[in-house]
Amino acid sequence: MRLLPALAGAVCLAFSLLVAQPVAAEDAPVEVPPTVQEMAASLQVRIDALGTLDKQIEQAPERYRDSLVNRRDDRAFRALQELGRMGQAVLSLPENDPQRDAGRQFLEGYLNIAGERVLSRIGTLEDTIDQAFARLDGLSGAERIEGEARVHALQGLRYRYYSALVEIIKACRGLSLASDSMVERFQPMLQMQTEAMVGRMEYTGIALRDLRARQSLEKDNADLKTAIATLSRQQKTDLQHLTTMIGLLEQLGVQTQEFRAVLVQQGQGLSLATLESGAITTLLEETWDTVRDSLVTRVPNFLFNLLVFFVIVVAFYMLGRVARRGIRAACERPGVKMSTLHKNTLVSITGGLVTLMGLLIALAQMGISLGPMLAGLGVAGFIVGFALQDTLGNFAAGGMILIYRPFDVDDYVEVAGVAGLVKKMSLVSTTIATIDNQILVVPNSKIWGDVIKNVTSQKLRRVDMVFGISYGDDIEKAEKILVSILEDHDSVLRQPEWKVKVHQLGDSSVNFIVRPWVKTEHYWDVYWDITREVKMRFDREGVSIPFPQRDVHIYREDA
Known part of the structure; x- marks a missing residue:
């Protein structure tokens, strides 16, 4: 100046x-x-x-x-x-x-x-x-x-x-x-620059959309990335300048709702000034005019695309069912060793992917851009994931169970403080039936974060039993009786070899360990049969099973 x-x-x-x-x-x-x-x-x-x-x-x-x-x-x-x-x-x-x-x-x-x-x-x-x-x-x-x-x-x-x-x-x-002279010279100049800025921003926005669409096809084009970065910086600067000029026009008493609407369209977002200026009304009116014109000129194509949309969705839904059946049949073929959870997850994912692919193809046929939709789904997924942290933790634990397979359906397990037969598995929870037929649904995060004991995962199990005789009985005779009982039982395996040994000299008895090997499904039958037979044979052979004994000494003391 x-x-x-x-x-x-x-x-x-x-x-x-x-x-x-x-x-x-x-x-x-x-x-x-x-x-x-x-x-x-x-x-x-x-x-x-x-x-x-x-x-x-x-x-x-x-x-x-x-x-x-x-x-x-x-x-x-x-x-x-x-x-x-x-x-x-x-x-x-x-x-x-x-x-x-x-x-x-x-x-x-x-x-x-x-x-x-x-x-x-x-x-x-x-x-x-x-x-x-x-x-x-x-x-x-x-x-x-x-x-x-x-x-x-x-x-x-x-x-x-x-x-x-x-x-x-x-x-x-x-x-x-x-001040009329100053206003007459300054206001038209400011309005002209504002209009020019709006026009340049709209042109830049169209150019950016075109370049970003090309970038999806030419991801390694360095010149394309440079051009996008340059235009993005220019657009950001223009937004700041336009915001400044709109504020100055409003101070001069000029209506700026159309310019405020451009700020919203170009991604500047809503503000109190935007609401007060009536820009939202202008933006809604322009949007309604565009929608009305589109409905008048594009209704036939829209209805046809809508029909194609439903046909594609139904076709891929049926194709997904066929894919699920095919995957299930392949997983259940003889010789294929997969856990039930693995099979069910693979079947569900296959069917879901086929259906999702059909939905995306149908949306593309409708002319809906998938990029913003996927971005919106990503944001929504982040919000939902933040709100459902525990559920996602269960899902992650289910994935680890799926990969490492510590147990499967029909296994008897002890997990998270409960014991029972596994009835159903999913990526979120495991359903267990207890011995008295109670149904327990345990979150997978509780299972994977604790010790997992799979009782029935091995084909063979050892039955551990302890039997005591009195100190006055013949040790060799008792040992022969125990070996004879094991030899006579059909479910006791010869290999691995069983063990019958004097294990402990207790307070009231001489204790033998008896450890036969059996098939897992015969465990309890052998346990109960041998326990019963030992009692009966000891009684017949005159070998006693002593009660706990304790000596009590009484001392008398004169008054």
């Missing part, structure tokens, strides 16, 4: 009217309140500094001028801040206070000149930005990046001047000063 000495002179003249030495009482102007006087003095200092800097710019060599102009911009913004604070101080005075009129007269001259200088500086910046954009076409690499950064800096400076000019206009309106 080139604030020439004429500006300083005008302000000095107005300032002198306020702070000049007193004259006759009847001709003396109303004094400005002390706070306003102090602000006027501070503002005068800044104006003098701007005048000095203007002279330096005119006399400086060419290589220094850009730097000096940047310094002048910074000082001009500080002067404008002083002006804003002074305007607020004047506005805070009562309406009928004569000092308010004096302050208003002082600000009137400054605001008008400042507005003109800001508009002039904006015009200079526009030319500089256009030239900078033109120079970008001949640059590449680091030079282009540096040039783009300079353009962005100039654009940021321009928007600062836009905001300053809007504040000047608002101050003029608050003080009932003329």
